[in-house]
Amino acid sequence: MISATAPGTTEGVSALVAAARAAAAAHGAIDDVAGLAVRVMAEAALGRRPLAGHDTLSLSITLAGTELVIALRDQGEPVSSPPVTMLRMVDLGFLDTADARIDGSGNVTEARLPLPSHTVMLDETGLEVLDEEAPLSDAPVVLRPLEPDDAAALTRCIYRCYGWTYPNTDLYFPDRLAASILSGQRVGEVAVDPSGEVAAHWGAVFVADGVVETGATVTDPRFRRRGLANDLGERLLERLVAMGVRGRMREPVLTHPATQQIALREGAHPVGAYLHASPPLQQVGITDGMLAERISVSVFFSPLAEMPAAEVHIPATFEPLVRRILEPAGWPISIAAARTNDAPERSVLRASYTAEHRTGGLVVEIVGTDLADAVDDALTGLRSAGAEMATVQLPAAQPALAVCGAGLSALGLGFATFLPDMGSYGPALTLQWLADPDIDMSAWVFADERVESLIRAIADQARDLGDDIVRRRRRQARRLRLFAALPVAAG
DSSP: OEEEEEOSSHHHHHHHHHHHHHHHHHTTSOHHHHHHHHHHHHHHHHHTOOOTTOOOEEEEEEEETTEEEEEEEEOSSOOOSOOHHHHHHHHTTSSSEEEEEEETTEEEEEEEEEOGGGGOOOOOTTOOOOOTTOOOOOOOOEEEEOOGGGHHHHHHHHHHHHTTOOSOGGGGOHHHHHHHHHHTSEEEEEEEOTTSOEEEEEEEEEEETTEEEEEEEEEOGGGOSSOHHHHHHHHHHHHHHHTTOOEEEEOOBSSOSHHHHHHHHTTOEEEEEEEEEEOOOEEOSSSOEEOSSOEEEEEEEEESSOOOOEEEOOOGGGHHHHHHHHHHHTOSEEEOOOOOOOOOSSOEEEEEEETTTTEEEEEEEEOOTTHHHHHHHHHHHHHHHTOSEEEEEEETTSTTHHHHTTTGGGGTOEEEEEESOOGGGOSEEEEEEESOOOOOOTTOOOSSHHHHHHHHHHHHHHHHHHHHHHHHHHHHHHHHHHHHHSOOOOO
16 A cells, blocks of 8 residues: 655645556556546645645555555545546546545545456457357366356356356456455355366355345356256355345346346345446347347345344335335334434535446435535536436435435436345435436336336336426426516616
8 A cells, every 4th residue: 555645735736646656657557547536636625625734635545456546535625526527537438436435534535547457358269158058068066165266267157158248247357356256345156167167156245244235146058957056046145144244135137037036036025226227238048139228127135134123214205115115025114204304514425436337326424404415416527427327325214314305306316226224324215317217118027016016116206207307497498488578677
């Protein structure tokens, strides 16, 4: 780790820029990008008017797998989103992500700069995409935990099954995979043949402390009809419970019901959907064909430990959908009837943007009376960067949310998910903004009526909110036209 501190002067900023350039060059990254990112972050920090005597800037640079993490700390006015120039650097591919947040010591603006290994993809030389009816193999396999050295073999397994069409594109980058396994962010179980090739996999990625998202379930067609997926799933579940994981998320696709049915069969409950969450792709396997729209996914949740009782505070616009989730699930969570506006003046939130999927994310840590303004400001930055979808995660256990969040639907934010446990964050209500809220549901297939009614209601709300915004904009335009036609008083 490299750390440096400098005054918020021209000379001080130049020194931090030089440190970032040197660190990037030492790791084989583009030094000009590192220097520009630090300069943009520093200028934005100084523009937030730090108090006299508190204009010092602190830079830290750490290696995180296949990325260089560049973070700048300042003590100016609270930050709500990364600078627009940084967001555009992400959109152009110079940075992987941009992030801004508040921690215990002030503001933190962060950029992730890709190292050369970050962009090294699977080498498909000598590989072929196997037909679903490929001849079955009788080779023995060993079931064991996924290890960093399995990363390249897992990418080859993904390719043999799906070619270049798998939606989680990180699984085509061996070094990224190895880094996430080594860090403990990703865990999994694999079936390995005598040559060391991965024949099947079921994995999980930590999304919060004690909460994982499971998926990337894949079996080489030559090793099917052995029950490997079921065996790996059971091994993974036992391992997660032993690790103290409390909750399990899944994101089954909406273009076929198989993974939804598996989730229901294993006791998971539908908790929402992310609409237009990633770019269109060519599907193979259970469903074939090019999707014309961005991909939408359902979201399921299952507790892996006893869930503590909780009371949540939900804005009225979103309360019916939360009730539709809670009542059949039977979780010990109730929606508070009392409403309060007792909140700090300023909200605290963090914002991030990822260009690969053109998605943004806001996480509200503290609900303030300015919640709608703070969220709107951050969304404006994400939209200007090219986001086609953005999520806003809200702390449902904070009593002020029901009142302070009442105006969020006017920003075009519709319901996405209600997650009863997001680790230390607590229960989370997540909303979503869509650049195109006109959702085409014609290709969607649902596991049962309960899943269908919930997800159709979410899509209908998104469409209705989009229509409301258009109506308000046109009404304002008509009003201005009428005012312009009024006679003007002489003199």
